[in-house]
Amino acid sequence: MMEFYKDRKFLFMLLLFALSLAWIYSYPGVSGMILILDLIVFGTLCLFWKEPHIKLSGLVLLVLLALANIALNGMKFGIDFSGGTRIPVILEHSVDQETMNELVQAIKKRVSVLGLTEVKVYALGNTQINVEIPSSDEERIRFIEDVLSHQGVYMGVVDGRIAITGDHIFSTSIVPATAQHLTQSGADWGVSFSVDREGAEQFAKAAYGKADYPVYMYLDRPMDADLFYARARLRESMMEDSGEKETMNALRDALTLDDEDAGVNATIGVYILDDLNKTNATLKARTNSTIAIVSEDISEEYRGMLESAGYTLKEVPWSEIKPEFMRTRTGVLVVNRVEVIGLLSSPVLSAGITSGIPNYNYAITGSVSATEATAKRQEALEKQKSIESILKGGSLPVQISLGSRTTLPASLGEEFLNLSLIGIGSALFIISILIGIRYMNIRATMPIVLISLAELAILLSILGSFTIDLAAMAGIIAAIAVGVDAQIVITDELLKRDKHNIHEKMEHAFAIIKTNVIVASLSMLPLLFSGLVEVIGFAISTILGSLLGYLLSRPAYAAIVEKILGGERGGRE
Amino acid sequence: MELPNIFKGDYRLLAIPPLLLVLVSLYFIPQIQMGVDFRGGTLISLTLEQPIDSAALEGQLADEGLDADVKVFDTAVGYKAEIEFPQSDRLLKAEELKDEFEALLPEATNLEIMAGMNGSYRTEYEEKRVEINAVANGMFDLAGTNTRAELIDSVNELEREFGDSYKKVYADYQEAVTAPIKRHVDYTSISVQTVSPMLSTHFIETAINVAILAAVLSAVFVFFFFRAVVPSIAVIVGATCDIIIALGAMGLFGIPFTLPSFAALLMLVGFSLDTDILLTMRMLKRRGDPREKAHDAMKTGLTMSVMAIVAFSVLFVLAVLTHIPTYYEISAVALSGLVGDMFATWGINAVMLLRYAEKRGE
Numbered sequence: 001m002m003e004f005y006k007d008r009k010f011l012f013m014l015l016l017f018a019l020s021l022a023w024i025y026s027y028p029g030v031s032g033m034i035l036i037l038d039l040i041v042f043g044t045l046c047l048f049w050k051e052p053h054i055k056l057s058g059l060v061l062l063v064l065l066a067l068a069n070i071a072l073n074g075m076k077f078g079i080d081f082s083g084g085t086r087i088p089v090i091l092e093h094s095v096d097q098e099t100m101n102e103l104v105q106a107i108k109k110r111v112s113v114l115g116l117t118e119v120k121v122y123a124l125g126n127t128q129i130n131v132e133i134p135s136s137d138e139e140r141i142r143f144i145e146d147v148l149s150h151q152g153v154y155m156g157v158v159d160g161r162i163a164i165t166g167d168h169i170f171s172t173s174i175v176p177a178t179a180q181h182l183t184q185s186g187a188d189w190g191v192s193f194s195v196d197r198e199g200a201e202q203f204a205k206a207a208y209g210k211a212d213y214p215v216y217m218y219l220d221r222p223m224d225a226d227l228f229y230a231r232a233r234l235r236e237s238m239m240e241d242s243g244e245k246e247t248m249n250a251l252r253d254a255l256t257l258d259d260e261d262a263g264v265n266a267t268i269g270v271y272i273l274d275d276l277n278k279t280n281a282t283l284k285a286r287t288n289s290t291i292a293i294v295s296e297d298i299s300e301e302y303r304g305m306l307e308s309a310g311y312t313l314k315e316v317p318w319s320e321i322k323p324e325f326m327r328t329r330t331g332v333l334v335v336n337r338v339e340v341i342g343l344l345s346s347p348v349l350s351a352g353i354t355s356g357i358p359n360y361n362y363a364i365t366g367s368v369s370a371t372e373a374t375a376k377r378q379e380a381l382e383k384q385k386s387i388e389s390i391l392k393g394g395s396l397p398v399q400i401s402l403g404s405r406t407t408l409p410a411s412l413g414e415e416f417l418n419l420s421l422i423g424i425g426s427a428l429f430i431i432s433i434l435i436g437i438r439y440m441n442i443r444a445t446m447p448i449v450l451i452s453l454a455e456l457a458i459l460l461s462i463l464g465s466f467t468i469d470l471a472a473m474a475g476i477i478a479a480i481a482v483g484v485d486a487q488i489v490i491t492d493e494l495l496k497r498d499k500h501n502i503h504e505k506m507e508h509a510f511a512i513i514k515t516n517v518i519v520a521s522l523s524m525l526p527l528l529f530s531g532l533v534e535v536i537g538f539a540i541s542t543i544l545g546s547l548l549g550y551l552l553s554r555p556a557y558a559a560i561v562e563k564i565l566g567g568e569r570g571g572r573e
Numbered sequence: 574m575e576l577p578n579i580f581k582g583d584y585r586l587l588a589i590p591p592l593l594l595v596l597v598s599l600y601f602i603p604q605i606q607m608g609v610d611f612r613g614g615t616l617i618s619l620t621l622e623q624p625i626d627s628a629a630l631e632g633q634l635a636d637e638g639l640d641a642d643v644k645v646f647d648t649a650v651g652y653k654a655e656i657e658f659p660q661s662d663r664l665l666k667a668e669e670l671k672d673e674f675e676a677l678l679p680e681a682t683n684l685e686i687m688a689g690m691n692g693s694y695r696t697e698y699e700e701k702r703v704e705i706n707a708v709a710n711g712m713f714d715l716a717g718t719n720t721r722a723e724l725i726d727s728v729n730e731l732e733r734e735f736g737d738s739y740k741k742v743y744a745d746y747q748e749a750v751t752a753p754i755k756r757h758v759d760y761t762s763i764s765v766q767t768v769s770p771m772l773s774t775h776f777i778e779t780a781i782n783v784a785i786l787a788a789v790l791s792a793v794f795v796f797f798f799f800r801a802v803v804p805s806i807a808v809i810v811g812a813t814c815d816i817i818i819a820l821g822a823m824g825l826f827g828i829p830f831t832l833p834s835f836a837a838l839l840m841l842v843g844f845s846l847d848t849d850i851l852l853t854m855r856m857l858k859r860r861g862d863p864r865e866k867a868h869d870a871m872k873t874g875l876t877m878s879v880m881a882i883v884a885f886s887v888l889f890v891l892a893v894l895t896h897i898p899t900y901y902e903i904s905a906v907a908l909s910g911l912v913g914d915m916f917a918t919w920g921i922n923a924v925m926l927l928r929y930a931e932k933r934g935e
Contacts, residue, residue, distance in 0.1 A: 080897075086764075090743065092736060093675060094771055125775035170682045170729050194686045196727040360686045401740040404747045406764035412620060415650045416895055427887040431880050438876055470899040471833060474888055478840065478907070481884035485877045489851065492873040508859075515798060515850050520843035522794055526786035527839050530779050534610075535836035538903065542840050 009054050016041065017061045021068055028073040032465035036544075038065055039458065043551030055555035062552070063454045066461035075464030078120075078537075081417040081473075083410025084134040085141050088403035089148060094126045095398055103398065104129060110147055119144075120467065122533050128403075130533075136407045149402050152342075154391055157216040158349065160256040162264060163206035164215075166391070168199025174391050176384055177363050187365035189380035191387045200358035205261070211351040214334045216254050219342040219390050225291040225314075226269040227255070227341065228306065230298055233318065234272065239325045242333050248272075251323060254335035254343060268341060273302050285310035293340055295321050316340050344390050420473050427480050428452060435484070439491065447560040448487045454556070455483040455548045463541055472537025479545025482520070486513045486549030490557050506557075513550055520546040576875070578868040584924055591920035594913065595814050598821020605824045608831030608902075609766060611780070613660040613773035615750055619760040621645075621652040630656075630757060637753045649894040654758070658750050660770060663715060667742040668770050670712045674735055677705040681728045702728075709735050716741040780835055787839055791846055798850075803929045804857060808849040811922030815845040818913030819906055826905065834902040841910035844881060848874040848918045856926050863930040867923050874918060882911050 020038050024031045042058040049055070079086055089107065100123045107129060108121045120132040133144060154166035170193070177190030195203065207213075231244075238247045248270065255268040273294075276283055283305075285292070292311035294302070295318045306313060324337040328348050336346045347364045364387050368379040432449045439445055459479055463472050493509035494502065520542070527539040579587060609616040627643040634641040634656075642657040684698040706722035709731055713720055716738035725731045751765060768776070791812075796805045819841055828834060855870040856863060885907040892901035 088767070090769070092739070093671070094775070125772045125779075127769065127771045127775065167733070168729065170686070171732065172679050172682050173686070194682070196685065196729050197689050198727075200689065358689075360689050399736055401743060403743070403767055404751060404765040406766070407762055408764065409620070409762050412650055412762065416897065419649065419891055419895055423887050423891045427884045430883050430887070434879065434883065470897055471836065471903070474833070474900055474903045477884050477888045477891075478881070478903075481881040482844075484880050485847070488876050488880065489873060492869075492876070496869070511858075512851055512854050515854065516847040519791060519794060519846040519850060520840075522790040523787045523839055523843035523846070526783040526790070527836060530783045532776070532779055532783075532832055532836075534832045534899075538833070538836045538840075542843075546843075 007054075009049055009051070010057060013042070013045065013054070013057060013061060017065065020065055024065065024069050025072055028465075031069050031073050032462050035066060035069060035458070035462045035465070038062060039462075039548070039551055043555070046555030052559040055559040059451075059454060059552060059556045059559075063457050066458040069461045069465060070457075073465060075460065076467045077413075077417065077464075078467050078469030078472075079132050079134060079408050079413070080470045081413045081420075081468065082134045083136060083408050083413040084132060085136055085408075086406045087131045087133070087141070087145060087148065088124075088405075089129040089131060090401050090403050091127050091129070092399035092401070096126070099398065100126060100129075107131065107148065110150075111144060123531065124533055125531075129400075136409065141405065141407075145402055145405075149400070151399070152219045153221075155218045155221055157218060157221075157257055158206050158210055158213055159253075160267075161206045161259045162257070162262045163203050164195065164199055165202075168195045168202070169391055170194050170196065171392060174388055176388070177365060181363060182365070185363075185365050188368045188376065189384040190363050190365035191384055191391065192361065192363040193391055194361050197358070197360075200360050203353075203362075204356050204358045207349055207354045208356040209354055210349055211354045212328060212330050212332070213349050214254075214328065214346040215349060216335075216343055217345045217347070217387075217390055219344055221257070221266070221342045222268065222291065222293075223266040224287060224289060225293055225341065226271065226285075226311070227251075227321070227338070228271050228273050228276075228292055228294045228298075228302070229321075230295070230302075231272050231274040233295060233297075233322075237322050237324070239327070239333065242325070246333050247323075247325070250325065250333040250335050254338070254346070255341070273298060276302070276305060283309045293321060314340075345387060420477075423477055424456070424480065427477055428456065431480065431484055435488075439495070444491050444495070447557065448484060448491065451487060451553055451556050452480060452484055455545070455552055456480060458548060458552075459483075459541065459544055462544060463537070466540070467537070469537050471535045472541050475538040475541025475545070478538075479541050479548075482542060482545040483549045483553075485516070486546075486553040487557065489513055489516075490553065510554060513553070517546045517550040576868070576872050578864065579871070579919070580864040580867045580923065580927060584864070584927055587920045588924045589920075591814060591818075591913075591916035594821070594916055595817050598818045598824075598913075601821040601824030602817070603824065605820065606827060606829045608829035608834070609657065609768050610776050610831045611773055613768045613770050615658040615661075615747075615765065615767045617656045617658075617750065617754060617766075618764040619654040619656070619754070619758060620650075620762045621654055621758070621760050623759065624652045625654060625758060627654070630654075633757050634753055639750065639753060641750075646896045648896040651761075653896050654760075655898075656754065660773075661746050663742060664746055665770050667712065667715055667739055670708055670715070671735075671739055673708045674705065674712070677701070677708065678728070678732060681705045685728050705731070712738045712742070716745070776832065780832075783839070784835075787842060791842060795846065795850075799853065799857070801857075804853050804926060807922050807925035807929070808846065808853055810925065811849045811917045812842055812845040814917040814921055815841060815910055815914045818917065819910035822909030822913070823906060826909070828902060828905045828909075831898070831902050833899045834906045837903040837906035838910070841907065841914070844911070845914045845917065848877060848914060849922050851877075852918060852923055853926060856930055863927055863934065867927055871919055871923070875915065878911055878915055882908065885911065 020034055023034050042062050046055045046058045104121050104123055111119045118134050123129050155162060156164040173194035175192060177192045182190055251270045255270055257266045290311055291314045292306045293314045296315040320340040323335050326334055326336045328334055334346050337343055353359050366383055368376055370376045370379045435448050436445045459476055489512050490509040493505045524539045524543050625645055627645045631641055631643045644655045646653045681701045684694055684701050687694040688698040709722040712735055718738045722731060792809055795808050799805045851874055852870040855866050859866055885904045888900055888904035892904055
């Protein structure tokens, strides 16, 4: 044992092991990738370092990492095993890969707002997205269905009046502004769109004589809510050159909505919590469903005060309620963004469209703050995309509808899982017996069985950190056989009575295994990248199974069998 | 355990059984049934407390105008039923109308804007509206929506109504297939898998691309690796025969062609090439009597095949116990292919290589 501590190679491996362990512990989300990386690193190290004890410790350390990962982060199972609900989201038309990724991210974001981290969202083909929830609670699923099918409502407000709403905008007309348009207006980015007659008239009226006024662009503006800020917090968000009074005025201007023509009066009140004690008597919620939006870090005292005034509290992280300001060309302080109430942007009206004449085509343009060319392009693209999505009524670029959901009871999934695990065990057991019968040599059989067990642990750990679904489970059972194949090739080669020495035999065997692994991977790789989610798990586990056979059996066999069989042979000859 | 050397004597005779198998398989291949993934349609899986009479349910569904195929299974985890509906003509029609509508929409929108600004575009806009109205009315009729396109003022509004009607066709279809089942069957859980015409087309296209890519990659690698024509062709012929035999078994045993069975076929390509390559490397890169070498390779190859057969048999038993379609489709295809591979590798590939090696040796 002593010499192990002095061995630099061993110490290096131990260091790698400790690093990986810490990494797996701190980033459970990517533990599967870390293990794959470790597999390759340890596998490669063992190719170059010939000492048997190094090769053996590489294997042992990998297995320990895999087991640690299972113990620390657990294993994820698909809803076929864990029970749960699958909701298919059907897109109105087929989309390209980029849009699909955007959609999946947007839906993930929508669902994650609910604090459901275990929700799985993935694309199925180019027209469908599946959402899987490990729960069959009716109320919860209804809620998620509501969140998913919700389509945002866009509203542009000028000086307290509704200037434009999403239902008057032609959705197909929302496109990035042409390069020519940008050059003419001297802007870095732009989005143009067209409205119908009613929309044009409404806008002309609301914007009449309001040159340089901001258009407050709201998405799903709450109709019955008030905003409350702690003074210290509000000060943090103010612009350096503005005082509290100017800031509050800017906020009130942005939050006012009192449109007689449209019959809407839904001004959002804004208050400073610290001042409430003085005006306690007058503070009262408008209706019994008025919401008080506050940052989640306010004190208990304020909470109680707001509740006793008849408000329903909505607590959000500071980043969502934090107002962002800017100054217009004419020096007016304007609120540019308050995420929680859906105020997402405040472009300023140009004089040309405030004459009162109905106009059907509009463009929203802007500049960027970045100076470097690539960063500039990037920022311009982001701003343009965000305006496009606001105008389209939400973060989804395509209309969606929900299909019938599938609910799998957890008890059934558990039975499936138990039976499948018994299946893995039996496959391993039968294969061990057969190997024993085939070679009639316990010293050749034991290593095969042990290495198969090691491979299984690593495979389960890696796949379990992604998701084990039905296809992946089938692949794991198959991989037990695939992994054992490599050992059979080596053992047969070693047991052959010919004039080659043990190293040549190993070389022969590894040449065959290497080719086999490449072929097996090549035939499955296209499937791995096909996006056919139903069977990707199968592709991953069979590819990993053969890779493990190569990367693990190589060092481990070199360490174990050479010694055992070599010694045996030597004794006999 | 000693395996007799089948390559002693006239080994050419060994090619007869696999060739016969391939011929028989070619006969059965056209009988392969497409699964719901590729054919489209709806597959409803139920878990049941009590067994139900599949013929009776089929009758009840037929009375409601539904063409369904009902199967009931007694599994280790209770009774299960699978009810399959073919692709609905209404969905196909809705899909067609939507494509037409989307093609017309940008121009109609544009003309409406132009007409709003400049009266001279009015006639052109109205002509376009007649065209797009006809398509929209088709969808409204299909969905049973109580409105006419002519009554809708702006194209914007028309697009929304059209979208709602399209969603309604889908929702109605799902309701139409699930409602009668809810009425007639007492189940504990239900899973509804609808593969739309668009999705099945996508699956087919992707599968074809994947299959071609996998085949080309593997073939290129084989040629590159051996850098000799005859052995490469022998290896590829062996793998091809194996896939043909697996496909034939799918037709014979009624294993549906689905995404899982497709994945199993791809795995077979890899596995089949594995044994072929093992044989070829042992034959070409070592010295000694070709027949002895072939026999040696066969011992190793058969052990590998047996191990794989064991693993997939376990999966097959699991499939029988649980009736999980994914398990069944993968294991059944893999088992057929693994058995086929024994014939193809040691009957066709080995024979071709032996001829090649012995001729070269002369």
